[in-house]
Amino acid sequence: xxxxxxxxxxxxxLYRSFLRAGKDKPGFLPQIRAEFRKxxxxxxxxxxxxxxxxxxxxxxxxxxxxxxxxxxGAFVRTEQEE
Numbered sequence: 120x121x122x123x124x125x126x127x128x129x130x131x132x133l134y135r136s137f138l139r140a141g142k143d144k145p146g147f148l149p150q151i152r153a154e155f156r157k158x159x160x161x162x163x164x165x166x167x168x169x170x171x172x173x174x175x176x177x178x179x180x181x182x183x184x185x186x187x188x189x190x191x192g193a194f195v196r197t198e199q200e201e
Contacts, residue, residue: 133176140183
């Protein structure tokens with residue numbers, strides 16, 4: 120079995136935490152899975168981008184855990200930004 124790097128363990132732990140936090144809120148799990156699948160295409164060598172996304176994910180997780188959270192926002196890139 121292959122060993123995971125520290126950053127990979129952080130990402131996997133964040134994913135599990137998101138799944139646990141979103142299971143009690145309807146409609147969140149498909150969006151969480153889609154976001155992680157989309158970002159799984161990022162090459163492992165782009166450490167700065169991955170670390171940024173992990174930090175952003177941790178902030179979003181804290182918001183998701185809040186009792187008053189009923190929706191989850193999505194960041195969408197426009198053609199001008201790409």
